[in-house]
Amino acid sequence: MIKLENIRKSYTTGFNTLEVLKGIDLEIRDGEFVSIMGSSGSGKSTLLNILGILDNYDSGNYYLGDILVKNLSQTQAAKLRNQHLGFVFQSFNLLTFKSAWENVALPLYYQKIPRNERKDRALKYLERVGLLEWADHLPTQLSGGQQQRVAIARSLITQPRMILADEPTGALDSTTSHSIMKLFTDVNAEGITVVCVTHEHDIAEMTQRIIYLKDGMIEPESQRADAN
Amino acid sequence: MFDYDKWQEIFDTIRRHKLRTFLTALSVWWGIFMLVVLLGAGSGLRNSFEHNFRDDALNSIWVYTGQTSIAYEGLPAGRYMRFTNDDYDMLRNEVEGVDKLTGRYYLTGEYVVNYGNQSLSFDVRTVHPDHLYLENTIMTHGRFINQKDIDEIRKVCVLGDIIVEELFKEGQSPLGEYVQVKGVDYQVVGVFTDEGGENERRRIYLPITTAQRIDSGSERVHQLMLTVTDPTIEGSKAVEERVRQQMARLHQFDPADDQAIYIRNNMREYQQFQTVFNMIDGFLWFVGIGSIIAGVIGVSNIMLIIVKERTKEIGVRKAIGATPRSIIGMILLESVFLTGLAGYVGLLSGFGLVYGINSFMVANNIEVEFFYNPEVSFGAVLIALFILVLSGALAGLIPALQAARIQPIEAMKH
Ligand SMILES: Nc1ncnc2c1ncn2[C@@H]1O[C@H](COP(=O)(O)OP(=O)(O)OP(=O)(O)O)[C@@H](O)[C@H]1O
Ligand SMILES: [Mg+2]
Numbered sequence: 001m002i003k004l005e006n007i008r009k010s011y012t013t014g015f016n017t018l019e020v021l022k023g024i025d026l027e028i029r030d031g032e033f034v035s036i037m038g039s040s041g042s043g044k045s046t047l048l049n050i051l052g053i054l055d056n057y058d059s060g061n062y063y064l065g066d067i068l069v070k071n072l073s074q075t076q077a078a079k080l081r082n083q084h085l086g087f088v089f090q091s092f093n094l095l096t097f098k099s100a101w102e103n104v105a106l107p108l109y110y111q112k113i114p115r116n117e118r119k120d121r122a123l124k125y126l127e128r129v130g131l132l133e134w135a136d137h138l139p140t141q142l143s144g145g146q147q148q149r150v151a152i153a154r155s156l157i158t159q160p161r162m163i164l165a166d167e168p169t170g171a172l173d174s175t176t177s178h179s180i181m182k183l184f185t186d187v188n189a190e191g192i193t194v195v196c197v198t199h200e201h202d203i204a205e206m207t208q209r210i211i212y213l214k215d216g217m218i219e220p221e222s223q224r225a226d227a228n
Numbered sequence: 229m230f231d232y233d234k235w236q237e238i239f240d241t242i243r244r245h246k247l248r249t250f251l252t253a254l255s256v257w258w259g260i261f262m263l264v265v266l267l268g269a270g271s272g273l274r275n276s277f278e279h280n281f282r283d284d285a286l287n288s289i290w291v292y293t294g295q296t297s298i299a300y301e302g303l304p305a306g307r308y309m310r311f312t313n314d315d316y317d318m319l320r321n322e323v324e325g326v327d328k329l330t331g332r333y334y335l336t337g338e339y340v341v342n343y344g345n346q347s348l349s350f351d352v353r354t355v356h357p358d359h360l361y362l363e364n365t366i367m368t369h370g371r372f373i374n375q376k377d378i379d380e381i382r383k384v385c386v387l388g389d390i391i392v393e394e395l396f397k398e399g400q401s402p403l404g405e406y407v408q409v410k411g412v413d414y415q416v417v418g419v420f421t422d423e424g425g426e427n428e429r430r431r432i433y434l435p436i437t438t439a440q441r442i443d444s445g446s447e448r449v450h451q452l453m454l455t456v457t458d459p460t461i462e463g464s465k466a467v468e469e470r471v472r473q474q475m476a477r478l479h480q481f482d483p484a485d486d487q488a489i490y491i492r493n494n495m496r497e498y499q500q501f502q503t504v505f506n507m508i509d510g511f512l513w514f515v516g517i518g519s520i521i522a523g524v525i526g527v528s529n530i531m532l533i534i535v536k537e538r539t540k541e542i543g544v545r546k547a548i549g550a551t552p553r554s555i556i557g558m559i560l561l562e563s564v565f566l567t568g569l570a571g572y573v574g575l576l577s578g579f580g581l582v583y584g585i586n587s588f589m590v591a592n593n594i595e596v597e598f599f600y601n602p603e604v605s606f607g608a609v610l611i612a613l614f615i616l617v618l619s620g621a622l623a624g625l626i627p628a629l630q631a632a633r634i635q636p637i638e639a640m641k642h
Binding site: 052089110 | 554637640
């Protein structure tokens with residue numbers, strides 16, 4: 001269970017303070033497949049980064065299972081990310097000089113797992129996303145969809161409890177986008193929580209629940225139904 | 229320590245940045261190379277001077293006569309000083325702190341030495357027994373001149389081993405044989421060698437009294453040499469001063485007159501040389517370390533650029549679980565490895581050059597003034613290695629901390 005209680009977050013640039021999240025209350029059950037929608041600048045990425053312990057929040061509480069994620073050191077945050085979370089980004093963020101399998105295996109390096117085992121597991125996950133034959137290719141030799149599959153394999157390899165994806169299909173055409181979402185659905189079917197930020201309704205429709213962000217708040221479902 | 233993955237990462241980055249790796253390595257290589265070569269040159273200079281001191285007792289004081297430059301108690305300036313056997317006796321009996329003491333009487337003219345039908349020219353020195361200690365003469369056969377030779381004005385001589393080689397047949401013992409010097413026969417009582425070089429080993433020593441007698445009964449002594457019992461710089465300066473005072477009294481010159489007699493205090497000169505060389509050494513270290521620092525700053529700058537270049541990569545690594553420590557470790561290890569390797573090669577090539585020059589000089593018998601037996605001490609190497617590792621760590625420190633501060637979200641926006 002993921003639980004956010006009255007999370008607030010503001011950015012200060014120069015003399016201006018911009019309140020991005022103005023008190024977010026949110027619960028995501030284990031094994032849920034959720035999408036976050038909202039207009040540009042509404043704070044979707046900010047929220048996802050907080051969920052991913054990539055960013056701090058100003059006030060409120062964030063529980064990742066029984067762990068209160070608050071005021072962590074960089075090292076603690078790194079360890080939590082490594083053990084419990086997987087990330088998929090719009091721009092894939094693969095290391096260009098490492099082969100597909102090396103990219104997939106990288107999170108295990110930070111768990112001090114021996115190289116042979118890392119490779120075995122990386123190949124298994126590459127097979128899982130249908131790219132076993134591409135294991136030794138560099139990211140630049142792969143298409144966008146293939147790169148995103150490598151990124152997904154990388155996010156899965158530590159068997160995290162939650163995958164966080166920020167516009168994972170944003171750079172892909174619609175056919176590829178759908179196959180990527182299909183992959184997330186399969187992953188989710190194995191019990192891994194998936195949270196996915198998206199702009200596209202058809203993508204969001206493939207998830208179990210859509211969370212709408214507006215003016216730094218979550219829109220209650222009732223109001224949204226009215227609006228529609 | 230040996231973590232295959234860490235090294236894999238390092239070799240990866242090195243392969244991806246060949247040019248900058250080369251430039252980095254070059255600057256460190258140069259720094260260490262310079263340090264070693266400078267130290268080698270410094271020691272070559274120092275050793276050449278120590279080499280010149282090698283056959284003289286370090287705690288020795290040599291006294292020569294001069295000409296007074298100050299009028300004293302009614303006596304005019306410009307008097308020539310002369311030493312006699314009285315001066316020898318005076319130094320022996322009246323000056324405290326004198327250990328070994330010898331005079332030298334200079335024979336004039338060429339010394340043709342005859343033995344059998346051989347006739348060769350050598351250098352002759354006429355001395356007291358203690359001369360043995362003053363010139364670090366090493367006896368190989370027989371004995372040196374002794375007090376009895378002096379007292380009884382014996383016609384004996386001690387030969388350098390090269391003379392023996394040239395005058396006598398191989399295997400023939402020269403002891404007891406007679407050689408003729410300027411028409412007078414001397415019995416050979418000893419053979420010596422000397423570390424001071426070939427010239428020293430081509431000498432013949434005679435008792436000083438014998439030489440004085442043959443030179444028409446002169447009492448004159450041209451030069452006096454002594455060692456001090458207290459071989460400290462203070463001790464030898466004190467003896468030097470007492471010698472000057474006693475001589476001034478005996479010969480009636482102003483003790484402040486530094487031209488009447490000349491005193492060469494080897495201890496003092498040696499110490500002055502040491503001081504000069506320590507300063508030179510200090511300067512060389514300063515320059516050497518300076519060039520290392522320049523190298524380190526170069527490495528540091530390049531590493532900073534690399535960290536900038538790798539910002540996104542570091543951000544991704546952090547997002548998927550790299551701790552700040554592991555990032556710092558990665559950058560530091562790379563820096564230490566690069567500087568260490570380049571510096572080590574610099575160390576080796578510096579050594580190669582210094583010892584190459586040395587063995588080349590030895591092999592070809594090249595003697596250069598002010599340069600002899602260059603070497604780099606083990607201690608200096610240890611210090612250089614220590615500086616290397618430290619500088620590698622220093623060079624990597626700022627870039628590593630910079631890398632540790634990278635925020636994954638910001639970095640991944642690149
Ligand atoms: N580091 C930052 N410093 C200052 N302002 C920031 C920072 N990061 C985000 N913001 C601002 O916070 C607001 C929310 O940004 P966020 O990236 O969460 O929006 P988003 O919903 O993901 O938008 P998009 O759909 O365009 O990705 C924006 O107005 C943005 O300019
Ligand atoms: Mg966004």
